[in-house]
Amino acid sequence: MKQLRIGMIGYKFMGKAHSNAYRALPMFFPGALQPEMAVLCGRNGEAAREAADRLGWPEVATEWKEVVARDDIDLIDINAPSDTHKEIALAAAKAGKHIFCEKPLALSLQDAREMLAAAEAAGVTHMVGFNYRFSPAVKLAKKLVESGRLGQIYHFRAWFLQDWILDPEFPLVWRLQKDVAGSGSHGDLGAHLIDLAHYLAGDIREVIGMSETFIKERPLAENMTGLSAKSSKDAPKGPVTVDDATLFLARFENGALGSFEATRFAAGHRSTNAFEINGSLGSVKFDFERMNELEVYFTSDDEDVQGFRRVLATDPAHAYSEAWWPPGHTLGFEHTFTHEMLELTSAIREGRQPEPNFRDGVKCQAVLEAVERSVDERRWVEISEM
Amino acid sequence: MKQLRIGMIGYKFMGKAHSNAYRALPMFFPGALQPEMAVLCGRNGEAAREAADRLGWPEVATEWKEVVARDDIDLIDINAPSDTHKEIALAAAKAGKHIFCEKPLALSLQDAREMLAAAEAAGVTHMVGFNYRFSPAVKLAKKLVESGRLGQIYHFRAWFLQDWILDPEFPLVWRLQKDVAGSGSHGDLGAHLIDLAHYLAGDIREVIGMSETFIKERPLAENMTGLSAKSSKDAPKGPVTVDDATLFLARFENGALGSFEATRFAAGHRSTNAFEINGSLGSVKFDFERMNELEVYFTSDDEDVQGFRRVLATDPAHAYSEAWWPPGHTLGFEHTFTHEMLELTSAIREGRQPEPNFRDGVKCQAVLEAVERSVDERRWVEISEM
């Protein structure tokens, strides 16, 4: 296999990020198995055509089932709204296609499990889009944890803070509707934190959470792009059916204590996706707004010069850096997707499952739902219950 | 009353901080009712004498009951270990003395309530030592909240992170023994966070927590000063009976969501006492390691220059600053105590209760115990239960 022909379902925020990644791979990772952008699929043919022209897809389709059925497609990239993931993934697996699916994998744990089972039964490659794993600074954190340089993990705390719906007049976009989005800040932002926790600190044993919808009703949206949207004056209002903020405590299998917070009501935080890990030998801190940096502390440093180091993860010693620019020349948000797609095509070429794959998506979904149950039932919920 | 004659019980870390504050008042706040350092009391007469000479107390006593009984003493300053607070405070109230008591007010909510009742019955002034309220930057946060400049409060998150017992060989000092200290990181560090929450975000309705003692046994201590201590090689070990870390979630009466974490196992954090408040109109962030700074965000800033401002709270517009040094010339940890004692003597002169007083101490204790109950019973606990 010299190239991997891709059919992409969806073309908004994530479709743009994926297309950019596919286009970057040949230039920056020329040795990789290269994606071939074959067909872009969207329900609205005209909008899909416009997107395809812009994003670099030669062909357009309006029926995803036709795309899944095509013989000349190797991989289905699912980034349409969350309520479509399951049906498309099941069909893709059945058709023997490799699958990349954006997070959250599904609207429910049950659905996620079906998707995993289908992909495994079909023997196809499956991956889920937890892109933040692919920041070089996060890779450095992973390396420090895995190599034991932080020692035993005592604490993992993480928060994903945004403020894009702080204004009560911000309209009721699909991300605020449970039937389409599944959940609000919890599934959208908290899911990333949970995956990072799994990746960096291990499995979670039990959780207890707290949720709130601060603004119960919002004007109906007129149009929407990315995360921005507008409504007309005096637009009628509809109910917000997802959480504005969800926090939870967690106990990990290894005894570490976890604290998680996802909110869209943190004024001044455009997208603070941050975590800290404290171990017996050291600590690390990360904030995606300064994604090129990892703060690192070691207890073994000389007594008079102990302190958190601001490591700029752009040196040859850091993941991916040699593909890009000289030390000190930083990367941005989009590069996480390029690295993510590199993992996807590398795994396919090597005949292994990429990480994170549907198993990770299921694990994340289990924690998401356990938190929701803990909120509903006001009690600690063990993940093994789920 | 031209001066306030003080009898101080205890002379270690807090006794030193209080003495320094008493001595600073005449120089920096000459208009205030001035404390007169009259007698220092400690069980070990020799050590007390050494401390008195160093800290500036002309007289020494070894029996606190004698100090409380003296006619020439106006105020009892209690900073002996936590298990002594109640008995001394009750006696002081009975003797009609004003009382300053270090936090935590008592080992139990029941005890704290008795202390408050006794002080109120005696009609004396009572204050509890939540010194962090008295950082100029915290006063600024308070002003922004109270004046409505942050709008409705959605989130209060706070963490007090230390690492002084990270080493498993660090000895079993009194702060690690429940019968003396009452609790561990929760009562020592978490208590400060809870008081700041009450001060800045309002009353808490319900909580659920999680606790852990990572290191179950430690070598017995030989000697101890401040927070440092030593044990001999091959010292026998004893059980750690307090928590190493306690986290909890909270719901405030006003609907805000709270997240709290106190730990002594956060490598690299010598004393990170930090909080953030997110409101509908703005946010503030504080970290005691940079205590002169408050980060402030307003949603009303012009669209192209929105961002957290690093406000150095040393300008004439900031609390206490005119007493000290020109703008940009910073204060340190000890100044919080000077401001605290200024509030104490000001309240006495003005015939009002200072803030924070035993009511605040009781409120804090109620939350501390509610968290402990929530940990024991693995359920949400309402403060009104307590």
Added chain:
Amino acid sequence: MKQLRIGMIGYKFMGKAHSNAYRALPMFFPGALQPEMAVLCGRNGEAAREAADRLGWPEVATEWKEVVARDDIDLIDINAPSDTHKEIALAAAKAGKHIFCEKPLALSLQDAREMLAAAEAAGVTHMVGFNYRFSPAVKLAKKLVESGRLGQIYHFRAWFLQDWILDPEFPLVWRLQKDVAGSGSHGDLGAHLIDLAHYLAGDIREVIGMSETFIKERPLAENMTGLSAKSSKDAPKGPVTVDDATLFLARFENGALGSFEATRFAAGHRSTNAFEINGSLGSVKFDFERMNELEVYFTSDDEDVQGFRRVLATDPAHAYSEAWWPPGHTLGFEHTFTHEMLELTSAIREGRQPEPNFRDGVKCQAVLEAVERSVDERRWVEISEM
């Protein structure tokens, strides 16, 4: 003109950055006049072919004169080593091609002036590669200065600190040889600072500088990529003929005071390209290692909340942001080139000269040489002398 056919001379660090920018334009700025990557030219045919395949150029040439002579090429992009710029640019102008030339424009002011004269005589578009102007945060600084929101400028201070040749065993690459590179840190790094000064603070009237070559001899290089290189053990040594560090003071025409420092000997600084501007109404600070941020201060802020704001220049109110990702999703080094090429093609379509163009290149060169003269003659040198 629907597309702009490009012949690119050079394919190393800058050739890669330019190619990436050309490829990004259609996706992110679909409304722009689009570049068509036509032919890549390099003296080593094999290496050029490899680069062309990787970077996306369909055709390869080894003789730049042939490329310049082709009728089907609209623009020559010059990013070969600095000593080739002049000859290529003169030929391109003569052939009526638009020209993009990397900085420094030439090895001497005299050469730079010839290049400008030739381009102007030929009536072609000309641009010089001061890419840092195109950081959104720098654009914000420009907007604040131009709109008067910072008031009268009193101070401009800037420093470009690197450490890639700190090791005395780092080999003698072409950037350390005067005949190829023209100068060292001064022309490589200082040139960017000077251009930013011109852009943000205005014309410079006079300068005085200081230079040093700390390591006088280095092992000859064996091979080199980007800024990294290797030499064999016991390689013979050759003389370093450029400056390791150059500092200078400047007085601007508007009375502002300037301070500049460029060095490759600042341990810990991979690429700190930073400046600060102090005006009568406010200040701004920028550091390219955190390129998405601009710190902004206004004297008009309320007295109790004055402080530098950390503005993340990713909001809709900031330049270019709507083309990319939602607020808080950051850009990296390479995006400055995309914006630079957008300015290039926009200017061509609009029939104007882009900014910065050869006039800016000449102005920068005049200051560079004035500084060198001031170093040689140990005296203040007026730019008007040059």
Added chain:
Amino acid sequence: MKQLRIGMIGYKFMGKAHSNAYRALPMFFPGALQPEMAVLCGRNGEAAREAADRLGWPEVATEWKEVVARDDIDLIDINAPSDTHKEIALAAAKAGKHIFCEKPLALSLQDAREMLAAAEAAGVTHMVGFNYRFSPAVKLAKKLVESGRLGQIYHFRAWFLQDWILDPEFPLVWRLQKDVAGSGSHGDLGAHLIDLAHYLAGDIREVIGMSETFIKERPLAENMTGLSAKSSKDAPKGPVTVDDATLFLARFENGALGSFEATRFAAGHRSTNAFEINGSLGSVKFDFERMNELEVYFTSDDEDVQGFRRVLATDPAHAYSEAWWPPGHTLGFEHTFTHEMLELTSAIREGRQPEPNFRDGVKCQAVLEAVERSVDERRWVEISEM
């Protein structure tokens, strides 16, 4: 000698800082030779009495000559305006008193040399008030330099930025009048930078500078306290006769390159007294607004975790820390004076000259004047000329 009886001339900003330091020594450094605050001297008897009461001086004098003449005074502390330093110091030396003199030592190098000669001839202890040396973080920087852990020094850059006279209506206080203050930002702020340079990077060989007075005339002042002052509406104006800002380049004897900037026109900087040192093995950064921190970088750190460490200089491994509070509990501006006075009394007890002493004051004055000459004559000036 059990105590050191002090006569202090002056009682404003510095008099307050010194008094506080004298009072702090017995509590925090009980083992030291202790100062005895004997008599405070000021020309205005009433104001001096008020200050003495507040600052803790039992006795007041209005004629400094009488104080100098008293047999019961061991040390004269000179912190009156700069134009009085010389006469008082000469008289104190003649009377055989130890001398502490605030910086700048004198209004001219000639005067400073006379003062040093007089003190040496009299065999008295002499010290000059460069208090910033006594920040624990600066002591750490010194230790790292002296022990060779930073290697050979290549760069020393420093800036002292304030903004208290940014408003053109700020009145013409004595610090803006050459006959009283000697110079403006240069002598007031730059002097501190020069002393830190001498302390940390060694002797300076030659300098070239640039000065500016941005606001040439200001309203006459009515009253003044510390750095703040007021003038009445329509107050008449007088000429500002000192520099608002002075910058200079320097070459050190050891080959290092220096860059210095002192200004009172840096909006947003209340008192940014900052420096950075780059050596062959590492770097340090300091900013007095965060005076408890030193940023430290080592080239020897493992390749994947290289970065500036934020060291909080409050650990037992740091200077003075054991006298104060537990790790993480910070100090402020005033503590530098306590440490300074500790050095003073320690030196007297040990029969050695303290550091910095008048020799350092003379060295600093030589550089200050060399810079002034370089500004006047627009040329490089060698310190050996002076």
